[in-house]
Amino acid sequence: MSPLQISAYTATSAVGVGKEAHADALAHSRSGLRANDFGDAPLPTWIGRVDGLEDVRLPESAMAWDCRNNRLAWLGLQADGFLEAVAAARQKYGASRIALVLGTSTASIGETELAYTQLDADGNFPSDQRRPAVHTPHSLAMFVQQVLGIDGPSETISTACSSSAKVFASAERLIRLGLADAAVVGGADTLCGSVLFGFNSLELVSTEPCRPFDAARKGISLGEAAGFALVERVQAGGNASQLLGYGEASDAHHMSTPHPEGLGAERALDDALARAGLAADAIDYINMHGTASQKNDEVEGALVARRFPARTHASSTKGFMGHTLGAAGIVEAVVCLLAIERGLMPGTVNTRALDEGFGPQIRLEPATGEVRYALSNSFGFGGNNCALVFGKAVAA
Template sequence: MLPHVPQPQPSPPTPALAITAYTATTALGRGRDAQASALRDRRGGLRRNDFGDGAVGDQRLDCWIGRVGGLEDAALPAEHARWECRNNRLAWLALQQDGMAAQVADLCTRYRPERVAVVLGTSTASIGATEEAYARLTPDGAFPPDLDRPIVHTVHSLGHFVQHVTGLRGPCATVATACSSSAKVFAQAARLIGAGFVDAALVGGVDTLCGSVLFGFNSLGLVSSAPCRPFDAGRDGLSLGEAGGFAIVERAGPGHAGLRLCGHGESSDAHHMSTPHPEGLGAQMAMQAALARAGIDAADVGYLNLHGTATPANDAVEARAVAALFPDTLHASSTKGWTGHTLGAAGIVESVFALIALEDGLLPGTLNSHAPDPACGAQIRFDNAPSGTLRYAMNNSFGFGGNNCSLVFGRA
């Protein structure tokens, strides 16, 4: 039996916020429809590692990655050249999809730019540019002239860049809580709107492949040499990916009948730097808090997008936590077999997948996985399924250090 889980004490159910636009760009393609069609067709975006030099010495890491195609040729417009780096390229590319740039411009018209926040998540930001700068130090130990731009050698490069190109002038924050980063942006935006600081927020996240990511995770023994298989009995590690995505969150006006952010839950169990609590206590507390803020029961959730990294320990812990809270009828799955683990962008990407489930009625399964782990509950599904009537969908994002976040989305 699981030990007693302390019950969170959130405020009473909070008013839902409207999600008026959303988009994602991943290894599956650019924009919402590319994601939806790949999920529907069970067409994954993972490929054998072909990223950049991708090697230490002459050795290329033997793994599969979720690389965004064409990014190497998608330079920023000349007027934004001082922000040039892979991460900001992907941020710019994602902003051009699904009419997001026009929607942001409309925010500036409906609200003053000072009343719209920018809250973005990342884990490594533009560290790839910093790696390149150190690899190309001049003989006197300085950064090469083309990379002597302090503005890209900081985690806040992403937030600074997006605020600049959108013209938004409200509070601007870059959240870096590892793999929960761009899920926690929804919670931070909800607090800013609830406190009256702003009327709306552009939220999202971007993370791109770099040496620190590939070789850092490999040094922890967490990277598989095959496409990842979340919750499969034979899973042996993750596949890394990159992605960018955005959503607009604002006060729900009278009669709003669209998508909503209904609840968020956060916890920080700090059990270990890279390993979750063995009984998933922090994960349970985050999920419980999200359900409480949404004012719903666990049985009301029709779809749960799991963090599901395909590492042996993490999947078992999350499955245990889910089984402790949800009935067997829940359809829960990991979509990292499609995109890879996009780290600081996983929260926004998998929130987009939850929103697609609400709009399109598609419950994605778990790609690449075939042999269910007997330790996992009946909630873990490998096959796609139609949703019937889906009122609420949920997303889990759990990061190193016990930085956990769960989100509940719904239809008005």
């Protein structure tokens, strides 16, 4: 495929707002996880909670969209000059030529949960919750489209934990087919009861900070995050990092368990490398999906061990901000972009002893060095897999 330029990007998670906060946490192996304090009856687990969301105020013109998920998106959009970058693209291309592709797994369902606790005597939502557009999966995209002032093609992708990785693939197709000249991609997911108690019902939630690929791993730590990127055709003389390839596959093996041999994950990996025109040994850093669940880590660890040389630096960053579900793809894409631009390869925090079944690629400590190519894995329920390859700008 023809590469796409990543002209601007940002992320907000439990480790902070913006690129600098994330780079600092990754460099110093500083986790943002904390004992669960979310909700009226917190589960005994650890979470990656973003501080201050309760105090975030949307622009007056967008207050009709107010909910935790959209507040998180607004907080994230204001970081790293992202709003200004989109404004410049809007001026260059026109509002109708900028697409919007966002991923989320729960959207504003937390607000809907709240509304159900406020039913009146007739069983109806209170008047301030009668906002049908907010109580839909497309709420995030409609809100972001309004505050960015763009009106090109708009999509919401909801494929569980691969949602905001697949946005890059959709954006590439929209631009390649001439339906847009640029695209804002990303996603946001916030903590809510459905997420915490839903994953707990699957016996996937750990009572301690998650330990990806640890021999004694006990499950995931849930988190919330938002991230965004502006992608466009490569500009002459530009030095921004690039999206080089993507791969998507659905193995449809089980509703919540990956294929035992990782067939879908490997198919996504193969397609991403093929589109990028790279062999596996060209990859310098891998951001693994690495949720700390028994089966995901088992399958992904085996895949990386058999396909990549021992020198490849691989890690999971779920121990930093938790598993941010539909936002995981974009946040971990940002980690890859930081690795390329700063030569920083993060370690795997909280993990004490790697499962002996995994290879030497998985590193517990951060490292520095040139990162020419980075791979990001995002694997969702139902075997919905996405792999992304990013690289340094190639001189024209």
